[in-house]
Amino acid sequence: MDAIEQGKIELIMALRRQGIRDKRVLSALERIPREIFINASFRKQAYEDHALPIECGQTISQPFVVAYMTEQLQLGDRMKVLEVGTGSGYQAAVLSKLCRRVYTIERYRTLLKDALKRFDELRLHNITSKVGDGAEGWPEQAPFDRIIVTAAAPSVPQKLVEQLKPGGIMIVPVGIAGGRGEQNLVRIVRTEEGVKREELMPVRFVPLVEGVAKES
Secondary structure (H helix, E strand, C coil): CCHHHHHHHHHHHHHHHCCCCCHHHHHHHHHCCHHHHCCHHHHHHCCCCCCEECHHHCEECCHHHHHHHHHHCCCCCCCEEEEECCCCCHHHHHHHCCCCEEEEEECCHHHHHHHHHHHHHCCCCCEEEEECCHHHCCHHHCCEEEEEECCEECCCCHHHHCCEEEEEEEEEEEECCCCCCCEEEEEEEECCCCEEEEEEEECCCCECCCCCCCCC
């Protein structure tokens, strides 16, 4: 067994010890090769449980955070999911193993181009993507059963709440990004009466920035 495979087995065991119980989520993480979503220079760290830098000053999230956020979505295999912040594409790839279709938005064309290559390489054909402003969501494809936001918003984005189906769940980091700012992972459930909000745990994400990035 090579070091990558050994690292993957150890990570899955560590996630179980940290309280990840959903066997479908653990299986999805086991089936998606995290090493292809990171820069070659960090490949030896692919299955260590921490975030890693990617292009455009962004990060690929810590595996525990990916597993935890995915588990909190309570995904069913017929669901339609919106992801805000494609990044490397790792979270979308994990989601693609657990639901019917993933719609993912990224503000950096460079990141999305690389993510699309990875989706093709892994033959993930149930992911639809676009360059756009994640804070605006994807109104043409709404409503969604689930929404996951992989960047910190200063408050719960109301436009995304409006794109949830009744009974739908959104997982979003909320708070001031960077420095000593407090961020909390929040679960929003849209009900007929309004929304229910639950604080889950402290996190640290890059900020959710409006608009499409200008790249040289």
